[in-house]
Amino acid sequence: MSENVKINRGLKGVYFERSGVSDIDGSKGELSYRGYSIHDLATKSTFEEVCYLLIHGELPTAAELAGFDAQLKSARSLPAAIYDIISACKDGHPMDVLRTAVSALAAMEPDSQTVGEEAFVANGIRLTSQVPMIIAAHEAIRNGRTPVAADPALSHAANWLWMLKGTKPSAEAARLADVDFILHAEHGANASSFAARVCIGTEANLHGGIVTALSTLAGPAHGGAAEDVMKMVQEIGTPENAAAYVKEKRGNREAVTGFGHRVYRKEDPRARHMREGVRQLGEEMGAPEWYAILQGVVDAMKPYARHGLNVNVDFYSGVIYQLHGIPMDLYVPIFAIGRMPGWIIQCIEQQRGNILIRPLTLYNGPEPRDYTALGDR
Ligand SMILES: CC(=O)SCCNC(=O)CCNC(=O)[C@H](O)C(C)(C)COP(=O)(O)OP(=O)(O)OC[C@H]1O[C@@H](n2cnc3c(N)ncnc32)[C@H](O)[C@@H]1OP(=O)(O)O
Ligand SMILES: O=C([O-])CC(=O)C(=O)O
Numbered sequence: 001m002s003e004n005v006k007i008n009r010g011l012k013g014v015y016f017e018r019s020g021v022s023d024i025d026g027s028k029g030e031l032s033y034r035g036y037s038i039h040d041l042a043t044k045s046t047f048e049e050v051c052y053l054l055i056h057g058e059l060p061t062a063a064e065l066a067g068f069d070a071q072l073k074s075a076r077s078l079p080a081a082i083y084d085i086i087s088a089c090k091d092g093h094p095m096d097v098l099r100t101a102v103s104a105l106a107a108m109e110p111d112s113q114t115v116g117e118e119a120f121v122a123n124g125i126r127l128t129s130q131v132p133m134i135i136a137a138h139e140a141i142r143n144g145r146t147p148v149a150a151d152p153a154l155s156h157a158a159n160w161l162w163m164l165k166g167t168k169p170s171a172e173a174a175r176l177a178d179v180d181f182i183l184h185a186e187h188g189a190n191a192s193s194f195a196a197r198v199c200i201g202t203e204a205n206l207h208g209g210i211v212t213a214l215s216t217l218a219g220p221a222h223g224g225a226a227e228d229v230m231k232m233v234q235e236i237g238t239p240e241n242a243a244a245y246v247k248e249k250r251g252n253r254e255a256v257t258g259f260g261h262r263v264y265r266k267e268d269p270r271a272r273h274m275r276e277g278v279r280q281l282g283e284e285m286g287a288p289e290w291y292a293i294l295q296g297v298v299d300a301m302k303p304y305a306r307h308g309l310n311v312n313v314d315f316y317s318g319v320i321y322q323l324h325g326i327p328m329d330l331y332v333p334i335f336a337i338g339r340m341p342g343w344i345i346q347c348i349e350q351q352r353g354n355i356l357i358r359p360l361t362l363y364n365g366p367e368p369r370d371y372t373a374l375g376d377r
Pocket of ligand 1: 222223257313
């Protein structure tokens, strides 16, 4: 019987649910949120609009956007005990600190235990504002500084940079962060969103779903890629070395980080916006070599592109963060800031028509055998 069972390892190509949130056409390299092309959203909208679109299903009117923005801004606060928790684990990896703080918030915030759409929206909006605060507070505390208070005059992206650095960002820097968040906001049944759905499928609360998602995002095959790309760029050092680096990696059949995707067989449509960001920022900051190294890697990987191996969204983002002087271990947490609305709406969708997610594993262990008493082994 067992020989006839088809196993989809890694659930490759398996549809497990319907979703009205984002649509990915992997063969064409296209992505849309609620029917709107990622290219329109990345060039014309703001992260706040995209959050509203993802969570409420439609683009907001000006009045709706103002109300939503006010909700996000009024949620920019953390209980004092969260700063104590961050201080207690300040030497840890920022993703571990972030996950721990969100988990602690579950035990402190009113209504965090309530399961249902209304509570998920309210808790989701609060967490969307709190996640960047936790990351920025940790960065301040581990460097011996006092966390910077949020500025209600600033947008989500500008306020993040302000809290992180303690200086007001330029309009260009704030817009680049805004676009980065838009591009990372939602991506179907990616590993972290799927994990969040598994959690919510047990009728757990939203904070639990977000903690699960954060744990899953952290690995280098998913959210950790941007950090690895930056390490690769530093290892390559100069554009002339890129081809030899790729040749050696491919010769050893090792993955070149920032390339490949479970769904896309054409270039990840989000990558082009980040590529343009690296090119422009590199020139403005007198550091064009980073872009040249990345393009050297892309050129050397061209023979594999016809097999569907292309850059993904995180091939370019790490260098942008580096040019902004952001420490490498904050790259995954930055992804988490952007992914908040995607995780929230996936959790909401899951609990709407909830079903426990529980697939099967096909047993291939030992045949039935007699138990041997401890003393006889
Ligand atoms: C935001 C995100 O999460 S995007 C992904 C970020 N992750 C990375 O950039 C890490 C590098 N990439 C990878 O490890 C993979 O491409 C993954 C994990 C993202 C997707 O993996 P899968 O869907 O399981 O693809 P799979 O591993 O089956 O690869 C298919 C083929 O492409 C090759 N391949 C996939 N990614 C790469 C890569 N980055 N470099 C070189 N070859 C690769 C595999 O070796 C395999 O070749 P084979 O058929 O000759 O054995
Ligand atoms: O969809 C995936 O598998 C990974 C990804 O690109 C994302 O989460 O943005």
